Structures are given as structure tokens and as C-alpha cells.
Amino acid sequence: MDAPQEIHVRAPARLHFGLFSFGNRGRQFGGVGAMVAEPALHMAIRAATQFQLGVSAEAELAAAVRRCCRAWGVPYPPPCRIDVVRAVPRHIGLGSGTQLACALAAGLKRWLGRPTLSPRELAVVTGRGRRSAVGTHGFLAGGFIVEAGRGPRERLAPLQRRIDIPAPWRFVLVTSPARQGLSGSDEQEAFARVPPVPEPVREQLVAEVHERMVPALLAADCHGFGESVYRYGRLAGNCFAAIQGGPYNGPHIEQLVERVRSLGVTGVGQSSWGPTVFCIVASPADAERLCEQLRARAGSTLDIRVTAADNRGGEVTSIEPHDGEAT
Numbered sequence: 001m002d003a004p005q006e007i008h009v010r011a012p013a014r015l016h017f018g019l020f021s022f023g024n025r026g027r028q029f030g031g032v033g034a035m036v037a038e039p040a041l042h043m044a045i046r047a048a049t050q051f052q053l054g055v056s057a058e059a060e061l062a063a064a065v066r067r068c069c070r071a072w073g074v075p076y077p078p079p080c081r082i083d084v085v086r087a088v089p090r091h092i093g094l095g096s097g098t099q100l101a102c103a104l105a106a107g108l109k110r111w112l113g114r115p116t117l118s119p120r121e122l123a124v125v126t127g128r129g130r131r132s133a134v135g136t137h138g139f140l141a142g143g144f145i146v147e148a149g150r151g152p153r154e155r156l157a158p159l160q161r162r163i164d165i166p167a168p169w170r171f172v173l174v175t176s177p178a179r180q181g182l183s184g185s186d187e188q189e190a191f192a193r194v195p196p197v198p199e200p201v202r203e204q205l206v207a208e209v210h211e212r213m214v215p216a217l218l219a220a221d222c223h224g225f226g227e228s229v230y231r232y233g234r235l236a237g238n239c240f241a242a243i244q245g246g247p248y249n250g251p252h253i254e255q256l257v258e259r260v261r262s263l264g265v266t267g268v269g270q271s272s273w274g275p276t277v278f279c280i281v282a283s284p285a286d287a288e289r290l291c292e293q294l295r296a297r298a299g300s301t302l303d304i305r306v307t308a309a310d311n312r313g314g315e316v317t318s319i320e321p322h323d324g325e326a327t
Contacts, residue, residue, distance in 0.1 A: 006319040007045040009107040012037055012142065012310035013088045014095030014135040015171065016272040017229055018236025020149055020205050022131075023196025030149025030157060032209050032232070033134035033271075035142045036171050038307040039094065042086040043103045045111050047079070054083035060097075064104045064126065071125040072114065080111060092175050093271035098135035101126035102314060106139075110316050123156035132272075133157040142313035144217055146209060165309035166220045170287035172279040174256060174294060175303045197239050208232045222282035226267020229280060233269030249274040256302075263293050 012035040020030035053061050061084070065077050082104070088096035105125045109117055117125070123136055133147040137159045146161040208231055216224035237247030248254045248270050260268040260279050267280030281287050287306045294304055 005047060007107045007111050008317050008319075009041075009043040009045075009103040009314060011041040011043075011088070011099040011103040011139055011314040012312075013039050013041075013307075014099065014138050014271075015276075015278050016093065016095065016132060016134055017269055018205070018233050019132065019197075019239070020236075021197040021202040022239075023194070024199065024202070027149030027151050027157070029131045029133075030147055031132055031134060031236075032144075032146045032213070033132075033138065034144045034165060034171075035138040035310040035313065036173070036307045037310040038305065039088050040086065040310075041084065041088050041096070041099050041103055043100075043107055044083045044085050045107050046081050046083075048081040050079050051077035052081040054081070060100065061104060064101050065108065067127060068105055068108050068125050071121075072109075072112070074112065078108075078111060082107075089175075093274050093276040094173075095135040095138075095272070098126070098128045099139060099314070101128050102136060102139040106314055106316050110318055119159070120156050133159075137162070139314040142311045143309065146214070161214060163214070163217055164311045165217070166222070167308065167311075168283050169222055169309060170281050170284055171307050171309065172281065172287050172290050172294075173303075173305050173307060174260075174277045174279065176252065176275050176301070177303050194240055194242050201235065201239065205232060205235055208235070222280065223266055226265070226280045229267045229269055230261070237270060253277060259297065260290070260294075263290060265290060 014033055014035055016031065016033040018031055021027070022029055061082060069077055084100070088094050088099055090096045102122060105122060106117060119137060119140055122140065128136055133150070133156050134145045136156060137145050137147055141162050144163040144165050145159065147157045148160045150157040208228060213225060213228035213232060216228055234247040237244065241247070244250065246254060248257060253270055253274050256277050257268050257270070265279050265281060269278060271278050279290060281290060291304050291306060294302065
């Protein structure tokens with residue numbers, strides 16, 4: 001079979017609503033989140049006389065390619081050029097590292113003509129999912145994700161629930177461009193410093209998701225879903241108060257959350273370590289109204305964008321030689 005002429009991979013961004021638990025016996029981490037259509041990653045793999053990487057994220061891509069080749073028994077990278085045409089912004093709570101690694105693995109697997117990756121294989125070859133598995137499962141399936149947490153012998157936490165998010169709903173993403181969330185060694189150090197989540201808190205978080213958040217989503221009740229996400233986020237965030245100083249990563253985020261709530265939007269929270277704050281509304285009109293209200297108060301100091309949910313996950317398309325058609 002001829003190698004494809006081009007491979008294109010699109011990966012959605014990830015919102016993380018918070019973890020269930022850490023530092024205790026049994027399953028670690030776990031949690032809930034959602035995939036959103038924008039900002040999305042776009043990666044292109046094209047034929048070349050030798051292996052090449054574009055300048056964007058070159059070092060990270062090179063390491064990811066080496067991991068994939070080792071895992072698949074490929075002695076050296078194939079002759080192709082890999083470019084990140086458009087990236088998810090780094091270190092602002094949108095899961096950019098996981099989506100980059102997953103997109104690379106899925107695209108390179110297609111380029112080599114090998115079977116689609118399973119969730120576990122995707123985790124192994126990318127090195128992702130050691131704490132949260134929301135982004136890995138979200139790349140494969142899209143939508144709203146609940147993952148159970150990783151057991152001591154598991155490489156990837158199992159997927160508990162995956163639900164489509166209603167098409168009319170919108171997420172308003174609000175980010176302070178001058179700030180970044182924790183990542184890498186800073187994130188590892190933070191987890192080493194925070195105390196374990198008390199068992200009653202873990203039970204409360206799990207109950208919030210399964211008894212209120214999930215039923216509201218299944219009923220397409222945006223108001224009820226948003227209230228549940230807000231309650232869950234505050235409780236999960238308080239588990240990191242030793243690092244953040246409260247349920248959010250600094251007073252500026254807490255003030256923004258309360259400002260959004262004062263405008264009548266129930267569903268608002270911090271994604272991962274922030275600084276991105278997400279707001280959940282029922283329609284494009286509601287999203288536009290909220291954007292106007294926030295811009296009127298904050299001027300140009302905030303980066304504000306509107307996106308729909310992504311219920312598809314990462315998509316790999318190939319352009320075959322001879323016919324020029326994408327598959």
C-alpha cells in the first residue's frame with residue numbers, strides 16, 4: 001500500500017474541572033472535564049526525503065517521535081516532515097501538551113499504516129495520563145469526560161462516562177495573557193506539597209459529579225449543569241489551597257469567577273491550574289452577551305474567546321497519492 005501524501009491531525013483543547021483525589025490509598029487523581037472545539041491544534045505530516053521537524057515545538061516533538069518509534073519497534077523515524085500549523089496555547093490550562101503528544105502519535109501511526117491506537121497504547125507512547133486522563137480520553141472520544149482515577153497497576157485511568165455536550169451550548173474562555181499555570185517540575189513540586197484529599201471530600205466530589213452534574217447534562221439543563229460544575233470546581237480547588245491560597249489560583253481568578261457569577265452565569269470555573277476561566281452558557285447569543293459585558297468591565301486586559309464543545313475528539317485525515325482525496 002502506498003504511503004499517504006499528507007496526514008492532517010486536528011486535536012481539540014481540554015478543560016479540566018478538577019480532580020477527585022490524590023495522596024491516599026486506592027485510585028489516584030481521577031476527575032472530570034470537557035473537550036472544546038477552539039483553540040484547536042492542527043498538525044501536518046508530509047512526504048520528505050528525510051525526517052524533518054518544523055521549528056514549532058521542535059524539541060518536544062522530537063522526544064515524542066523517539067518514544068513512538070521505540071514503542072513500535074521502528075528503528076528510525078520515517079522520511080516525512082512534521083509541522084504544527086496551529087497550536088493550543090501553552091501553560092494556560094487547556095491541555096496543550098497532551099493534545100500535542102496525542103496528535104503526533106495518532107498521525108505518525110496513520111503515516112506508518114498501522115492500526116488505530118487504543119487508549120492504553122496512546123498513554124504509553126505519549127507518556128501522558130500519569131495524573132489526569134481527561135485529555136487522553138478526550139482526544140479519543142471528545143465530549144464530557146469522567147475518569148475514575150488510576151489504580152496502582154494501571155497505566156491509564158479507565159473512562160467512566162463519556163457524554164455528548166449539547167450543540168447549542170457555548171464555552172466562553174477568559175484568560176489573562178500575563179499569567180501562566182503550573183506545568184512540568186513546578187507542577188510535580190506542587191503535588192508534593194499539598195496534603196492528601198480527605199475521604200469525605202473525595203466522596204462529596206464524586207457524588208457531585210454522578211448525582212447532579214451528569215444528570216443535569218443528560219437532561220440538557222445548562223443552568224443545573226453549570227451550578228454543579230461551579231460547586232465541584234470550588235471544592236476541588238480548595239484541595240490545592242496550600243499552593244493557590246484558595247479555591248482558585250490567585251485573587252484575580254477568584255474575582256473574575258465572582259464577576260461572571262454576578263452577571264447571572266452559573267457555570268464558571270478554573271481549568272486545571274489556570275489562568276483560563278471557562279464560563280458555560282446555553283446559546284451563542286448568551287455567549288456574545290457575556291463577552292460584551294466582560295469587555296465593558298475589563299477592556300483589553302483579558303483574552304476572551306467563544307467556542308462550542310467538541311464531541312468528536314482528535315481527527316486524522318489522509319490525502320492519498322493519485323486520487324488526492326482525504327480519508
